[in-house]
Amino acid sequence: MELSSALTFEMLGKPFLLEKRIVLLHAIKEHGSISKAAKAVPMSYKSAWEAVDVMNSLSPEPIVSRETGGKDGGGTTITEYGETLLQNYALLKAEHTRFLERLSELTEIQSGTFKTIGRLAMQLSARNQIQAEVLSITSTSVHADIVLALKSGQSLHVVITQEAVENLQIEVGQSMTAIFKSNAVSLWQGEEENHLSGSIVELEKDETLCKIVIDMGNHDKIVAVLETSDTTLTLGSNIDVVVQKNHIILGK
Amino acid sequence: MELSSALTFEMLGKPFLLEKRIVLLHAIKEHGSISKAAKAVPMSYKSAWEAVDVMNSLSPEPIVSRETGGKDGGGTTITEYGETLLQNYALLKAEHTRFLERLSELTEIQSGTFKTIGRLAMQLSARNQIQAEVLSITSTSVHADIVLALKSGQSLHVVITQEAVENLQIEVGQSMTAIFKSNAVSLWQGEEENHLSGSIVELEKDETLCKIVIDMGNHDKIVAVLETSDTTLTLGSNIDVVVQKNHIILGK
DNA sequence: GTGCCTTATGTACTAAAGTATATAACGAAA
DNA sequence: TTTCGTTATATACTTTAGTACATAAGGCAC
Numbered sequence: 001m002e003l004s005s006a007l008t009f010e011m012l013g014k015p016f017l018l019e020k021r022i023v024l025l026h027a028i029k030e031h032g033s034i035s036k037a038a039k040a041v042p043m044s045y046k047s048a049w050e051a052v053d054v055m056n057s058l059s060p061e062p063i064v065s066r067e068t069g070g071k072d073g074g075g076t077t078i079t080e081y082g083e084t085l086l087q088n089y090a091l092l093k094a095e096h097t098r099f100l101e102r103l104s105e106l107t108e109i110q111s112g113t114f115k116t117i118g119r120l121a122m123q124l125s126a127r128n129q130i131q132a133e134v135l136s137i138t139s140t141s142v143h144a145d146i147v148l149a150l151k152s153g154q155s156l157h158v159v160i161t162q163e164a165v166e167n168l169q170i171e172v173g174q175s176m177t178a179i180f181k182s183n184a185v186s187l188w189q190g191e192e193e194n195h196l197s198g199s200i201v202e203l204e205k206d207e208t209l210c211k212i213v214i215d216m217g218n219h220d221k222i223v224a225v226l227e228t229s230d231t232t233l234t235l236g237s238n239i240d241v242v243v244q245k246n247h248i249i250l251g252k
Numbered sequence: 253m254e255l256s257s258a259l260t261f262e263m264l265g266k267p268f269l270l271e272k273r274i275v276l277l278h279a280i281k282e283h284g285s286i287s288k289a290a291k292a293v294p295m296s297y298k299s300a301w302e303a304v305d306v307m308n309s310l311s312p313e314p315i316v317s318r319e320t321g322g323k324d325g326g327g328t329t330i331t332e333y334g335e336t337l338l339q340n341y342a343l344l345k346a347e348h349t350r351f352l353e354r355l356s357e358l359t360e361i362q363s364g365t366f367k368t369i370g371r372l373a374m375q376l377s378a379r380n381q382i383q384a385e386v387l388s389i390t391s392t393s394v395h396a397d398i399v400l401a402l403k404s405g406q407s408l409h410v411v412i413t414q415e416a417v418e419n420l421q422i423e424v425g426q427s428m429t430a431i432f433k434s435n436a437v438s439l440w441q442g443e444e445e446n447h448l449s450g451s452i453v454e455l456e457k458d459e460t461l462c463k464i465v466i467d468m469g470n471h472d473k474i475v476a477v478l479e480t481s482d483t484t485l486t487l488g489s490n491i492d493v494v495v496q497k498n499h500i501i502l503g504k
Numbered sequence: 505g506t507g508c509c510t511t512a513t514g515t516a517c518t519a520a521a522g523t524a525t526a527t528a529a530c531g532a533a534a
Numbered sequence: 535t536t537t538c539g540t541t542a543t544a545t546a547c548t549t550t551a552g553t554a555c556a557t558a559a560g561g562c563a564c
Contacts, residue, residue, distance in 0.1 A: 001262070001263055002262045002263075003260075003261060003262070003344070004260055004262050005259045005260065005348065006257060007255065008255075008257065009253055009254070010253070010254045010255070010256050011253055011254075016253065033511085034510085035511080043552085043553090044552065044554070045511095045553095045554095046552080047551085049512075049513090053512095066510095066511065066512090067510085067511080067560090068511040068512070068559070068561075069510070069561030069562070070560080070563095071508095071509090071561085071562050072508080072509060072510070072562085073508060073509025073511075073560085073561085073562090074509075074511055074561080074562095075509090075511090076510090092255070095355065095372055095373070096351075096355070098372075099348075099351050099372065099373035102373045103347065103373075120347055120373050120374075121350050121354045121355075121372045122372075122374065122429065122504065123354060123419075123503065123504045124431070124502070125412045125416035125419075125420055125501055125502035126416075127416060141458060142458060142461045142477060159435075160433070161433075161434055161477065163463075164377035165377075167377075168375055168377055170377075177374065179376070181498070181499075182413055206394060209395075211394065211413075211415075225394060225395075225413060246433070246435050249378045249433060249501065250376070250377035251375065251377070285540065285541085286541070287539085287540065287541080288540095295522080295523090296524070297523095297524095297541095298522080298524090298543090299522060299523080301541075301542075301543090305542095318540095318541065318542090319531090319540085319541080320529070320540060320542070321529080321531030321540070321541080322530080322531050322532050322533095322539090323531085323532050323533065323539090324532085324540070325530080325532090325539030325541080326532095326539075326540045326541060327539090327541090
């Protein structure tokens with residue numbers, strides 16, 4: 001038994017973007033005309049024209065610009081707005097596909113038991129969720145020490161149970177998400193492991209506490225809440241922090 | 253712009269369970285016959301019969317049992333296998349709906365910017381993921397202390413940033429998931445907050461470490477990794493542990 | 505103007521799915 | 535045996551979506 005589900009955008013209750021139309025739009029983008037695109041897909045010119053017409057009239061801004069006559073008889077091109085729409089659809093679809101895969105993995109309908117679904121689409125309170133690649137896995141019988149390579153080039157050590165490594169089928173080279181709370185971050189004293197550095201791009205002080213956002217480059221940011229007495233922090237200055245490696249959760 | 257997506261189970265590449273058929277099955281369950289169900293849905297008897305026939309022949313076990321003749325002319329009832337299938341579909345569909353809602357929330361296609369999707373369908377390394385209800389929220393300007401009521405009746409304090417409370421729109425009465433690593437659990441010394449008790453249902457010892465699973469009742473279980481020297485733990489005995497409240501992440 | 509290739513539009517046909525309707529078979533109960 | 539409401543099955547019609555094809559109109563290049 002398999003799961004399937006087609007993602008469609010709707011507008012005013014009418015189907016707006018569906019898989020077929022997306023394929024058509026990509027073909028138009030490639031060939032520069034509705035007629036050639038229709039042949040390439042393949043589908044009849046009329047259906048293609050109608051699909052394009054519906055999309056354009058449903059959209060607040062035109063998705064394609066059509067021109068009749070001219071050098072090569074005219075043509076159809078995707079507008080900038082249409083391009084971003086295509087990108088957005090791809091993003092959402094990728095996430096949707098991921099979700100379905102995960103759902104399928106957890107599903108054993110044959111045996112009738114898959115109550116252990118839990119929450120798949122969860123929104124987390126942890127402000128720090130950083131995408132990174134698995135560099136190495138060092139296992140003992142109980143724990144595993146995993147080294148992640150951040151986009152900025154810095155590395156992050158994570159300790160999780162060996163059981164979790166097996167459950168998530170974590171492998172070297174895989175892309176994972178490191179999740180930790182802002183209170184798992186503290187100032188670097190010059191010795192500890194998991195040293196990360198960056199510059200302060202946001203700062204919010206209180207009498208006792210101080211929330212800072214650290215940019216490590218490549219769009220990787222860390223949120224930390226420190227005690228104000230800790231130091232004199234200023235916007236724009238460099239900072240060295242430590243993330244406690246056994247406070248980090250991995251997500252796949 | 254709205255997102256929509258119909259979940260369908262497939263079998264041998266053929267659509268097996270789809271929303272329409274699920275509705276029909278529920279009607280059959282209620283009315284006890286295909287003909288009455290078809291009227292109630294409404295749809296033609298033929299379509300209904302064909303749908304039932306396809307499902308039954310695609311399924312490894314019959315979903316409905318049909319009988320012709322007899323007291324009231326016969327009838328159709330859902331088999332036990334069919335019932336579990338309905339339940340399973342409902343479960344998966346609920347999760348799918350949740351996912352789409354979350355996806356929609358994060359989507360602002362009008363403005364064209366929704367790159368901050370991140371991973372929605374994430375599988376976490378943390379072994380402890382406990383469903384609980386929000387009892388109270390005590391906020392300061394930076395942090396919030398949230399008390400959760402577990403199914404077993406015990407309560408759990410969680411500290412997260414006030415920002416996270418707003419982002420997740422956490423409210424009293426809501427159902428949330430408390431997530432924490434097994435190393436956030438330690439033995440209760442008789443004083444600390446977040447005291448939880450239960451009985452040991454699994455135990456795995458090592459020279460230095462000890463993995464235990466604690467059942468707190470109502471299917472709530474905690475996994476903890478402690479140092480073996482800590483105590484003499486035995487299977488079935490009661491145990492008191494503490495979960496560090498600032499190591500807990502909330503999921504919605 | 506003529507040629508050319510396209511968009512734009514209409515019409516007839518086709519395939520698939522569903523509806524409406526009729527009818528046979530079934531089997532317990534009166 | 536008759537009655538009854540159901541499943542099972544066939545046939546004709548309808549609806550919908552799409553295909554195939556024909557034709558007008560646009561506008562640049564020659």
